Amino acid sequence: RITMGRVMELAELYKRLGQKINIREDIRKEIEAVKSDELTGRSQDRINSLEREYDLIQRQVIEIDRSIRKLELARAGVRG
Secondary structure, three states: OOOHHHHHHHHHHHHHHHHHHHHHHHHHHHHHHHHHOOOOHHHHHHHHHHHHHHHHHHHHHHHHHHHHHHHHHHHHOOOO
16 A cells, blocks of 8 residues: 555656756756757766756666655555
8 A cells, every 4th residue: 555655755756756857957958959969078078967967867867767666666556
C-alpha cells in the first residue's frame, strides 16, 4: 500500500523533472541561437558555459528519473 507521503514525493519529483526538462530545452535553444551568430571568442565562451550548464541539468534529469523509477517500482511492489 502506498503512503500519502510517497504519492506527494512522486508528484514533486515529476514536477521537478518537468521543470528541469524545460530548463534543458531553453539552454539548448540558447546554444543554437549563439551558434547561429558569428562565433567570436566571447560567443564561444558563452557556448561552453551553456554546454556545461546543459550537462549539469541533464545529470539532474537522469537522477530525478531514477528516483521516480524507484518509487514507481516500490509502488508496484517490485523489489530492486
